[in-house]
Amino acid sequence: MSETSEQTGTCEHGISGYCYKCAEEEFNIPREIAFIGSALILFILGIVFNKALHDTSYSLAEYAVLLTAYFLVGWRVVWTALRNLIHGKIFDENFLMTVATVGAIAIHQLPEAVAVMLFYKTGEFVQELSVSRSRRSVRTLLDVRPDYANLKTQSGLEKVSPNAVKVGDTIVVKPGEKIPLDGEIIEGQTMVDTSALTGESVPRSAGVGEPILAGMINKTGSLTIKVTKLFTESSIARILDLVENAAAKKAPTEKFITTFTRFYTPVVVFGALLVAVVPPLFIQGATFSEWIYRALILLVISCPCALVISIPLGYFGGIGGASRKGILIKGSTYLDALTAVKTVVFDKTGTLTKGVFKVNQIVTHNGFSQEEVLRLAAEAEVQSNHPIAQSILEAYGKKVDTSVIKDYQEIPGNGIRAQVNGQTIMVGNDRLLHNQGIQHDEGVCCVEGTVVHVASNSKYAGYIIISDEVKEDAAAAVSSLKRLGVKQVAMLTGDSQEVAAAIAKKVGVDTYQAGLLPEDKVKALEKMKSDIGGRGKIVFVGDGVNDAPVIARADIGVAMGGLGSDAAIETADVVIMTDAPSKLPQAIEVAKRTRTIVWQNILMAFAVKGVFIALGVAGVATIWEAVFADVGVAMLAVLNATRVMR
Known part of the structure; x- marks a missing residue:
């Protein structure tokens, strides 16, 4: 994956942390196909040698062809297992695959050893294709990162890095160019594409005196813009930071699987060791070669690839799918939390209105x-x-x-x-x-x-x-939330009792409180949290500076990102870039769909592996079935995980 510079903390694309562009570059499709294709040809040739020279158990030709095929598709797994072994990280899927295949080679089951690595590599290839597909929506955001700004100077226009432009400077954006910094239009009229920020595909008009945001694309006219924010404080910089760091915040389900595999893998290894050693010592007629073979089957089937890969992919797909709708979720932990929402509290001005x-x-x-x-x-x-x-x-x-x-x-x-x-x-x-x-x-x-x-x-x-x-979709948003199982929808506002009552009636909220200061909103939310106890999560949706404290106090804070204040957006766990209340039920729907798919994968993996482990120990399943069970489950889980993107 991407490596960051020790000095700058960024990769060659200027991105700190995990870089999706570097990940795409590392996954070279033609190269991977060449490795798999070459190994497949050698594998078929090796089986021919194995059958033709069956009487000569240790044929040089068979070993040369099959071991070459083995290392073509398995060298990375073996190298990773050895490297992890040196660093004290023993029990992972690479270790299981290496032990199983080396054991197969040792008992002269070369075709099976190559098959394990070949199918594992094929499954990994399909998984990477699926991951690449899931990255597309996030990569769309990264692609709008502006490369330069046309700074207006006394000598004319100078092409500079957006980071070099100061507040108060004047920049020019030509038709077709990305708007590099937040600012105010002082000259020109145009249509701007806001899809990268809001998820809305319809361009909107922008003219003199209107604010303009970094990341938008100038479609028609030339614009002269007075810069109002540094690039690091601009809308697109904040969005990129949210997306790039979202994967670091794991959901409870992901943390459970990480912990589970830490204990599961050593149990499997020692279980396989017992299967290989104990029966030949105590069962009359049992041979070590037979039970070692069964132990190898157990190791192959038990590989937790389906869980390790498909679950993070499911959450990543959910975050990517939400971002395509103009909903930025700052991590899978908040995606998981959205599935348990029972109370939603709205601010009024700028949120419902x-x-x-x-x-x-x-x-x-x-x-x-x-x-x-x-x-x-x-x-x-x-x-x-x-x-x-x-x-x-x-x-x-x-x-x-x-x-x-x-x-x-x-x-x-x-x-x-x-x-x-x-x-x-x-x-x-x-x-x-x-x-x-x-x-x-x-x-x-x-x-x-x-x-x-x-x-x-x-x-x-x-x-x-x-x-x-009142926003056109406010009443529909409240109705959708109730349809999704939200028990209470409330409104907190600093406006008068009369105004609050009128708005509450129009949008259909269950309860409201008016005339509240920021600290009063926090107290009101605290009381609601106390009333519901541990029965579900509570969401607060707001947009202003005065909403930041209560957004921070809610289980899930949601900010209106289009017109919302910087403080609210920075504090929030979810940012709605279109300022549309109806995006909140959409976010909950994406979260519920993601969680359903993740648990489908978990249950499917455990069920299939449980059956084949029993068959393997009983001597019914061969290592071929073990390979298909492991790789097949992993591929099905990954394909299932990508459904959340649609």
């Missing part, structure tokens, strides 16, 4: 017109960066003359007061109306939704209803 506020309705009082109410609100809010203020300014759609605004003052927890053209304008919540003594109908205090009240010279002018749109 779009986080994009829009003026939905303007209600007037005391003779004011809708245009007047909107203008007064816009003049008062022009200096605010709050999303609600921005939505009012967007709805107003005209430039506000800031020179007429005097004595601007924010009243904490209430709203804003400002002098505009000699008028005292007040904009805020119903608390502002009561604290400032502004007369109004009691009914306006109970309006559903986010409400901005407007008053001029202490005279109530009316109110503006601001709505945050």
Whole structure:
């Protein structure tokens, strides 16, 4: 597999840890076919010699041909077994294969020894083909790693490494090029391919003032971009890091198999030793050659290849399959945990809703017109960066003359007061109306939704209803979660009780809590964990900086990666790159399918091997059946594991 540099900790592709590109390069398909084909021809020739020269037990020609075939396909297994023996790692599948085949050679069963290695090599070849197929979705992510950036300098464009570009620098991305760093478009209009980041195949439009992410592909127009993040902090760098390190976090099932084989292999070796030695000593007429042969059969059948290879492949396939859907799972341990989810808790803004506020309705009082109410609100809010203020300014759609605004003052927890053209304008919540003594109908205090009240010279002018749109797939996501066996779907939000109630009703959550600070969300989640005890896992889905603490506290933290904050994405165990709540039930479906396939492989391997071990010890099965049992089970398990990709 890939080797990393001691100085840099990276391979020749610039990747730290396990490199999928190096693994692909090491697995050379034409070379492997040449080895297997040559060994197969020599194997057939050797059998001919074996039959033709049957009376001459130790024919030089037979040994020359069959031993050549043996080392063509088995040298790596033998070398690995010897190397591991030197380092104290004795009991593994390489050791079992080496002992079994050397023993077969010693009792002049050369065709059987070559057959073991030949079929093992063929099975390994099929397994590697399957692994390569599973890597494709992950390799797609690695292929979008930008190779260079066109840095705009005083002397023109300079092609540099993305790592050399600083925040605030200007880069140019030409049509067909990968966007190398996160930034903001300052010139140009284009269509961008976001599939590597989001799993969505439909290109989207991007223009001046819009954010753009590293890893996207510029399809049509030339773009000038102001860099907002270093490459190491960019979206694609974070995604690559997640994918490259996902395999390091093993699921409990993988850890169980690793521990199991550590004890299983020595038991098999000593069991085979007893089978070879004890019966000839105590059973009349039993010969050592006969029982050594049975012991060799036991060793071949007992090789744990099917488990050792197919189980990690199953989890890797699950992670790769999820990434193709725009769902990044940071390790198989979280993939396993998703199968036990019984409670899902959503944040509201930016998770179940779009986080994009829009003026939905303007209600007037005391003779004011809708245009007047909107203008007064816009003049008062022009200096605010709050999303609600921005939505009012967007709805107003005209430039506000800031020179007429005097004595601007924010009243904490209430709203804003400002002098505009000699008028005292007040904009805020119903608390502002009561604290400032502004007369109004009691009914306006109970309006559903986010409400901005407007008053001029202490005279109530009316109110503006601001709505945050519910995501199109939010209700479907909640329904799908319940179909998958999730017992409770809840919502925690810092928004008002009225707004929370309206959203909860629209999307169909079971319970909700409103008006929560970040620490309140953590307390609410802790109580839910306490209530359910050990009965299933609890998931929290959020997107903002304020969600990071509760994402970290959940059994499985899920972050909305498209618009979500860096803190939430870094803290989360699962990242949804499309910001779509419906991706969560998809992730659970992938996890459940992966776990089912993994356990199918475990049970199949144990059942088949158990039957053939009994037949081998009883003397019914030959080493040929042992080879087919071992390699056949391994190949079936691997082929079954690749189903999770579909």
